[in-house]
Amino acid sequence: MSFYLLDWIDPRPRNMSILIELDFDEARRKKYERGVAEHRTDASLPFDGDPLAEAYDECLDLANYLDEMERRGARIPGIVRSMVKAVANWLKSRYEAAKDD
DSSP states (O other), X not given: OOOOXXXXXXXXXXXXXXXXXXXXXXXXXXXHHHHHHHHOSSTTSOOSSOHHHHHHHHHHHHXXXXXXXXXXXXXXXXXXXXXXXXXXXXXXXXXXXXXXX
């Protein structure tokens, strides 16, 4: 079975570019710039929120996206799930450490 992500991931209806077609660093920069434009009046202002909590939340989303991909027929290697969980666990450990300070 050929599995092409864009067959079912199409952000265009939300007026978004297809970042998946770009180099990772370029896509990341463009996504950041779009976020700054949408959520800040001035790009020099700091991030509004807790980046650690936001990153953990994104890990949860990523794990759920992987589950959905699998339900749609993708084979998700165990190493990918392990990496997502490792990042989430690291973030959680930083949160726990910060609480103890």
